[in-house]
Amino acid sequence: xxxxxxxxxxxxxxxxxxxxxxxxxxxxxxxxxxxxxxxxxxxxxxxxxxxxxxxxxxxxxxxxxxxxxxxxxxxxxxxxxxxxxxxxxxxxxxxxxxxxxxxxxxxxxxxxxxxxxxxxxxxxxxxxxxxxxxxxxxxxxxxxxxxxxxxxxxxxxxxxxxxxxxxxxxxxxxxxxxxxxxxxxxxxxxxxxxxxxxxxxxxxxxxxxxxxxxxxxxxxxxxxxxxxxxxxxxxxxxxxxxxxxxxxxxxxxxxxxxxxxxx
Amino acid sequence: xxxxxxxxxxxxxxxxxxxxxxxxxxxxxxxxxxxxxxxxxxxxxxxxxxxxxxxxxxxxxxxxxxxxxxxxxxxxxxxxxxxxxxxxxxxxxx
Numbered sequence: 001x002x003x004x005x006x007x008x009x010x011x012x013x014x015x016x017x018x019x020x021x022x023x024x025x026x027x028x029x030x031x032x033x034x035x036x037x038x039x040x041x042x043x044x045x046x047x048x049x050x051x052x053x054x055x056x057x058x059x060x061x062x063x064x065x066x067x068x069x070x071x072x073x074x075x076x077x078x079x080x081x082x083x084x085x086x087x088x089x090x091x092x093x094x095x096x097x098x099x100x101x102x103x104x105x106x107x108x109x110x111x112x113x114x115x116x117x118x119x120x121x122x123x124x125x126x127x128x129x130x131x132x133x134x135x136x137x138x139x140x141x142x143x144x145x146x147x148x149x150x151x152x153x154x155x156x157x158x159x160x161x162x163x164x165x166x167x168x169x170x171x172x173x174x175x176x177x178x179x180x181x182x183x184x185x186x187x188x189x190x191x192x193x194x195x196x197x198x199x200x201x202x203x204x205x206x207x208x209x210x211x212x213x214x215x216x217x218x219x220x221x222x223x224x225x226x227x228x229x230x231x232x233x234x235x236x237x238x239x240x241x242x243x244x245x246x247x248x249x250x251x252x253x254x255x256x257x258x259x260x261x262x263x
Numbered sequence: 264x265x266x267x268x269x270x271x272x273x274x275x276x277x278x279x280x281x282x283x284x285x286x287x288x289x290x291x292x293x294x295x296x297x298x299x300x301x302x303x304x305x306x307x308x309x310x311x312x313x314x315x316x317x318x319x320x321x322x323x324x325x326x327x328x329x330x331x332x333x334x335x336x337x338x339x340x341x342x343x344x345x346x347x348x349x350x351x352x353x354x355x356x357x
Binding site for chain 2: 078081082083085086087089090092093096097102149203206207210211213214215216217218219224228231232235239243246247
């Protein structure tokens, strides 16, 4: 059986999925870091970011090769495929709800203002600012954990841990540069569209690998992945159209109903 | 977390908690992280994904149906997503 993502098509989809997922999470992390830097100073904020990035890289180095060497590939595909399927369905569900107007969109400006207000209330620190360090660390580490899970699962199952990690690192650098240029205008990033794309790819990879793990015979082997992406894209489009019609009929907002999803 | 619920700690009235949890705090936090990560507010997605994989595994016990299962898999997954979304829409309406 050909390993998925061993061909250029599979590798391209994999790298794109990791890049987009990482970019989305890094935008959310950067919003928090900018709020910390602006209100509490940049030194402790950067220290928090650096320690969080080291911890995340450590997780990839620790668990990535271990999974490849000690877990049989069929088991890895089944477990990782299942994880990606659940994870991808959560992303896709949230993106569809937002696109249909049934859930409030992620507003980076509002989150930035909220963070600034909270941080301004904390007493100023002399020397190292523990508040700035811990908020920046938690922001980057918690947002980055999802990226680490995606990098490890996609990278190990396809034996492409290096390119997956490189795609995540590239996304972090791109978001950092764009963030420094646009500064506090991160709300202009088309975050929901990116989440929709990531959700489609994660569900596609998840379906492919989980099914391979139970010995489904995919016609065209890994060429089935872009077909799955297209199929789920059509389904998502139909669902957005249908739910948008539903939202127009019912005037209350889901955002206020406690419908919480992480990410 | 409520102060009186922390295992092994003294309660607010000064007495030691006689019924501390046997599960360490870090293990509970680890479990809670994965619970939120995989299940959260959408248990139907987790249950649905497991059910889809189970159905595919059953079908693939017959080697002649393994290609058919490839066509069935995305349809079942799309069904799980659709059901979850309409569940959310119904919650909104009620």
